Amino acid sequence: MGTTQLESVPEPKYWHLRTVxxxxxxxxxxxxEILPNERDxxxxxxxxxxxxxxxxxQLELEGRLQRRxxxxxxxxxxxxxxxxxxxxxxxPGAPGDAWHAxxxxxxxxxxSVAGLLETAxxxxxxxxxxxxxxxxxxxxxxxxxxxxxxxxxxxxIDAPSGAARARAVLRELQRLELEGQDRAxxxxxxxxxxxxxxxRLPGAPVLVVTTRFFTEGRTTAVSVATYRADxxxxxFGDSGGVEIHHDPERRAS
Amino acid sequence: MGTTQLESVPEPKYWHLRTVxxxxxxxxxxxxEILPNERDxxxxxxxxxxxxxxxxxQLELEGRLQRRxxxxxxxxxxxxxxxxxxxxxxxPGAPGDAWHAxxxxxxxxxxSVAGLLETAxxxxxxxxxxxxxxxxxxxxxxxxxxxxxxxxxxxxIDAPSGAARARAVLRELQRLELEGQDRAxxxxxxxxxxxxxxxRLPGAPVLVVTTRFFTEGRTTAVSVATYRADxxxxxFGDSGGVEIHHDPERRAS
Numbered sequence: 487m488g489t490t491q492l493e494s495v496p497e498p499k500y501w502h503l504r505t506v507x508x509x510x511x512x513x514x515x516x517x518x519e520i521l522p523n524e525r526d527x528x529x530x531x532x533x534x535x536x537x538x539x540x541x542x543x544q545l546e547l548e549g550r551l552q553r554r555x556x557x558x559x560x561x562x563x564x565x566x567x568x569x570x571x572x573x574x575x576x577x578p579g580a581p582g583d584a585w586h587a588x589x590x591x592x593x594x595x596x597x598s599v600a601g602l603l604e605t606a607x608x609x610x611x612x613x614x615x616x617x618x619x620x621x622x623x624x625x626x627x628x629x630x631x632x633x634x635x636x637x638x639x640x641x642x643i644d645a646p647s648g649a650a651r652a653r654a655v656l657r658e659l660q661r662l663e664l665e666g667q668d669r670a671x672x673x674x675x676x677x678x679x680x681x682x683x684x685x686r687l688p689g690a691p692v693l694v695v696t697t698r699f700f701t702e703g704r705t706t707a708v709s710v711a712t713y714r715a716d717x718x719x720x721x722f723g724d725s726g727g728v729e730i731h732h733d734p735e736r737r738a739s
Numbered sequence: 740m741g742t743t744q745l746e747s748v749p750e751p752k753y754w755h756l757r758t759v760x761x762x763x764x765x766x767x768x769x770x771x772e773i774l775p776n777e778r779d780x781x782x783x784x785x786x787x788x789x790x791x792x793x794x795x796x797q798l799e800l801e802g803r804l805q806r807r808x809x810x811x812x813x814x815x816x817x818x819x820x821x822x823x824x825x826x827x828x829x830x831p832g833a834p835g836d837a838w839h840a841x842x843x844x845x846x847x848x849x850x851s852v853a854g855l856l857e858t859a860x861x862x863x864x865x866x867x868x869x870x871x872x873x874x875x876x877x878x879x880x881x882x883x884x885x886x887x888x889x890x891x892x893x894x895x896i897d898a899p900s901g902a903a904r905a906r907a908v909l910r911e912l913q914r915l916e917l918e919g920q921d922r923a924x925x926x927x928x929x930x931x932x933x934x935x936x937x938x939r940l941p942g943a944p945v946l947v948v949t950t951r952f953f954t955e956g957r958t959t960a961v962s963v964a965t966y967r968a969d970x971x972x973x974x975f976g977d978s979g980g981v982e983i984h985h986d987p988e989r990r991a992s
Binding site: 501504547567570571669674678718720722 | 750802824925927974
């Protein structure tokens, strides 16, 4: 990293610095390496500490840097690719599903989910909470909303709560024929409960994937999954079984 | 919106205020309505102006509010669903494609894209710039990277630059058999050129969709598309032709 004066640039200073730093990360630093301290960095680039901090925050948001108390700022590993789209329609909890079912409760869903499920106002549904861990790190938290009508035989099963209940609900769900599913991806902010599970602060940027599952032309379940935006890239595999020659560690960003 | 004192809440004040405001937007405001001014809002909720501003910025980032000079802060319309995933593999520029091809240049791609395309270091490729407008608003900007080897007969066509050149490149590309494609979605920040095209400031959060197109087991083209994260939700339609009964204006977030 050379000394670059950033006085005469029309774009915001922190943004130009972010670009310069990003290039330096590519060319001069390796994953896990600790960056020089803020005072040294600010001096080197001829910027105020506040500008430097803004650039570092931006790079952290982009998943290029990690800031940990007691360690300092390190170069983040590439984002982890998390397979979201599948070529086949499968119910949650089907064999090979990497998600971990943690709990199951019964409550009224948010209005937006109730709209998708066409349940009555205030009507309770089963809510299965699941989590996804990749490379030893929390990657995503999911709430899966399942109306009682989708699992009519559930009451016969003796698992009143917890993970066993969650698995029982998913098992019942898998009895339905899955006709189709669609997904939407949008930017969101971690709610307090998700943030805790994802090891982030409330308000941290997340990618929210809403999946609708269809049976007989009706939405029989809705999943709202929250992925860490700093560490995850969502992959929608659809290579048609083609064997691809590539380096999966690279990323286009 | 009633008066709520936020003194004794453990989560960050702005975050709690954001939640309270978000609920108020749902229940008391309509799309396009102008919010009271910052001074009045801060007084009503018993918070400092700085806290209020942080909450408003958060809601703007989430696409709930729009802040426009001379107008004030208005309630944003729901995010627009933009179809990204298709059930069939199609080349860019195929019939029905809503993207507008604006320009075509020749240059070396970023290292990440060169890695996917397996082009030599510094090797130039065709770069087609396209844009997507929905509901009269810029929604996305795309750079489509196509190695010369993917369009070997191109030189015979007499369209040296501009939109005509872009269309010529896409036409040649469509001669190849498209075996498969895959996609990755991740959070990014608008670069200066994209920001201008999307009518945002540099650094604004965007959803970056990287698509690889495969022919004979090789990546024959790579698209890097940048969608406005405040106004767009990306939809991956895969309902299997099932007719769904739902209200598309609702959103689960």
